[in-house]
Amino acid sequence: MKIQKISDITPTLPFTEFDFLQSYRDSFAKSELGRIHSQLPLKELAAACTSRSHKSKRGKKPLFSCEGEIALMFLKSYTGLSDDGLIEMLNGSIHMQMFCDALIDPSCPIRDGKIVSAIRNRLARLLDIDSLQGILYAKWKDSLKDKDLCLTDATCYESYLRFPTDIKLLWECCHWLHKLLVSECKHLSERVPRSKYNDVDKARLAYAKQRKHTASSTRKLRRRLLKLLSKLLSQWYRLCKLYSPCISLSAEQEKRLSAIRAVFRQQSALFSGKEVRHRIVSIDRPYLRPIVRGKENKRVEFGAKVNNIQIDGISFIEHHSFEAFNEGVRLKQCVEYQESLTGGKVKRVGADSIYANNANRTMCTEKGITTCFVRKGPKPKEESECLRTARKIIGNLRATVMEGSFGNQKQHYAVGRIKARNMFSETLLLFFGIHTANAAILAARLMARDMKKVA
Structure with missing residues (x-):
């Protein structure tokens, strides 16, 4: 099996007119995959994920670099393919190879789909969500607006599991x-x-x-x-x-x-009629728990429950757990986490009615934060029209942009029914699925701005 790093072989080509890779580079930069790649700080993510030297256990040189392995995880979420399907498409697509900074010899393609699983299991043990999200925000912060607006909501990213009885x-x-x-x-x-x-x-x-x-x-x-x-x-x-x-x-x-x-x-x-806590629903994945959501078509879900915050349409994981938790008590943590990311004060908060408890209302009043919560008590005689309009706008953003992001992630970025064998791999697939969706949104915005400039 012969794999070369594209960035290493570029200087060895003596004649630029015969550089067959240049046309591929140009088309890759204009493609959706290339625009997504430009939004990912792969070197910084690789440095944060690998605290030890990047060597295999047998001392052999790994097939992919650290950046290539992380890019491969983003590529899996982008394509939604199985491990074998991803390797098969990677062998035949020069754009995907450029995404992972690897040039695969067509006469010696990768045949072992377990490589993806091995990379995933290794990275899953090194995953630190808070530090990686800080790196991603540092890359994206110049493209984000309304950093004083915090939208928050929780959802369940289901696991691929038969309905347990x-x-x-x-x-x-x-x-x-x-x-x-x-x-x-x-x-x-x-x-x-x-x-x-x-x-x-x-x-x-x-x-x-x-x-x-x-x-x-x-x-x-x-x-x-x-x-x-x-x-x-x-x-x-x-x-x-x-x-x-x-x-x-x-x-x-x-x-x-x-x-x-x-x-x-x-x-x-x-x-015997007794109450049981931490109920197991699968002997294959005993870490899963029933998450009661109260939806009409699906009252109980099985998977990771995640409390997200959103800054200008870009989602970040504030808290996740395979145990059920009440997201309504985490509004203070959401505000503090966004302020730690952005370095500024949160002035507006959009959240649904479960967050509108007395403690959260008091906290928002003390900090001078405008919310979309329904006011308690009688309607005040004098309330500015601007305040009412602001609350309505915040509520509409939460109900459309925030809720819509969940559907976008689950339908298009392989987090609808996550296929994993352990909780570490499931958390990794969840993380990369959410942030692949973020990178795709930012890439689409970049393309729209470029087209507007040309027009």
Whole structure:
């Protein structure tokens, strides 16, 4: 596999009239991908992400530079492709190679799509959202207006996950644990312990085929699945006690087994009518939690809940968590974070009604901040027309620009249903998706200004 850094091979070309890359550079600069690339401070981001020397574990030279790896993550969010699809398109597109500052030999293309996953997992452990957003703002600050206006709102960026039910979750636990028992017994030449696995499987399949599930049939199957899971766990403990030196599980299997134990405890408590906190909805990704949003078409979502602030249409992550949280108490933190980014005072705030609590109203009054909150008490006799107009404008901006940015990010920049295997990779994909959308907005504004100058 032969990959060269484009910026390194440029000086070695002796005749500029035969520089075949120059025409590609010119077309790349005029393309949307090139305009987005011009809005990204890749060198600064790479310096912040890599605190150690950029070498692989075996001492070999990496395929991509630090800047190229970060550019590749932006490129993945821009295209929305899978890892294999991204590598396949990268092999055949000179503009994408220029975006990553890498020239791939057509006779020796990259064939391993796992390279993208390896880069993502490495960068995910080094991701510091606050410091990287400070670098991005420093690059974009000259293009931003209305830095005294803070728009804020929270949304859930969903994970790619089947809708979880107690029956599905319990059956996944039983199925995985039964397969583990069978494989280990075969490896140890031990007889597989008896259980009601096949009978419960038939009952579960018959239940799945029903058009409507009654409460009694659901409770009956839950009871059977809990008993089966309890028996499988006890059989596994007994097998480990007898053959503990001979049984070695991978880190992924240990993680899955720990999640199954937690699911059994939680589901047993739920079946008994007890309240459960930090409820697990997936044994594959036990960090996910149900986020109750209260929407008409989707009352519960599963993914990262993010509280964003927006400066002149450009979004920044103020707080994110895979646990549910009340964004209404974070208005003070939003104002302070924007002031730390911009270095100026926030004079106007746009937020929905959940932020309009007494503490936030008092804080805004003390700081002299104009909000779009509905006034409490009777309508004042004397209120300036300018104040009413300002509140209306702020409210309209929050309802259109802020809410519209969520839809733009989820539909076009691969954060609608995030496909990741751990919370670090999911956070990285979320970060790059949001800021790829920001870079695309700024690139479109730059093109509009250039066209206006030409006209």
